[in-house]
Amino acid sequence: VVLPIFVLLFGGCSGVQDATNPVSPQARMLADLWWAMCIVATLILLAVMVALLTGVWRSRGRRGEAPLNRRQSRNLVLAGGVTLPAIVLPMVLISSVTIHGKLASGPPDDALTVEVIGRRWWWEIRYLDKGNRAVAVTANEIHIPVGRPVKFLLRSRDVIHSFWVPNLAGKVDLIPGQTNTAWLTADRAGAFRGQCAEFCGVQHTNMAFWVVAEPPEIFSNWLARESGPAIEPLDPVVARGQQVFLSSACTMCHAIRGTAARGQVAPDLTHLASRRTLAAGILPNNRGNLAGWILDPQHIKPGNRMPPINFDADSLHPLLSYLESLR
Ligand code: CUA
Secondary structure, three states: OHHHHHHHHHHOOEOOEOOOOOOOHHHHHHHHHHHHHHHHHHHHHHHHHHHHHHHHHHHHHOOOOOOOOHHHHHHHHHHHHHHHHHHHHHHHHHHHHHHHHHHHOOOOOOOEEEEEEEEOOEEEEEEEOOOOOEEEEEEOEEEEEOOOOEEEEEEEOOOOEEEEEOOOEEEEEEOEOOOEEEEEOOOOOEEEEEEOOOOOOOOHHHOEEEEEEEOHHHHHHHHHHHHOOOOOOOOHHHHHHHHHHHOOHHHHOOEOOOOOOEOOOOOOOOOHHHOOEEOOOOEEOOHHHHHHHHHOHHHHOOOOOOOOOOOOHHHHHHHHHHHHOOO
16 A cells, blocks of 8 residues: 555656755755655554554454443543644644744855746746846746855746745745745756746646756856847848847837847747747747747647737748847
């Protein structure tokens, strides 16, 4: 009985979205607490099962035996129903409050600050300097340096979302009109999947993101490139694609820094081609998926805020080449 339960429980865990595979001290504290609670709960379950089965066996096997008297029953209830919980529950409470306190105590001053804004149904990611100005804006993909504390300012533009990267940090809600914080330090390089963990509408399940932890030099290069504007196209097809983009309705919602496109309601596309996924973690970022997403976003992610735009083939191919050039 126990083995299939564990297989089912852990069958859903893959290495990149797995709270039992922590890669930060913060996630490790939560994982240790989880294992301790799991072991205690399993022992209690086994004790209750043994007691139950013993009772059943005795009542069937030895009919002549006298039932427990009142006092014996009362003592059993006191031991199992009052004394045991009175010991176990405070232990659980104290350990979780202690760990919460450690997680809530702030990050050091040199922490990198990243603002994460929940939107229906994607993540706006803004890297802030010491004066809280955004030096780089991206979407659905957070790069962080290994070994340096990162502080997240968590905000929402619409409804309540929840920031959760199981390998790196526990859940923290993003609440409209309020700023919550979380912080973590990645122990090693790797890409870890995060997921919105609070029901926020029809596409809640498709509101994912990636956290890419990388060595500090690689991260610095990434941030430097991400902070700059889009490169002006040299290739004539790409230049034609830029014209298509700038004269389309895309610019009403999307921004590409370095161009006249300054929309603020949809993901910043300045370095779109450098991202792994499209549509908040649900499609690998390649030319075919990009074309499908532009032509029929409502088929891929019903209810999302992106309207379909009809580009003919003469416009679509240069447009795709332009978007693919945004590295
Ligand atoms: Cu955002 Cu669920």
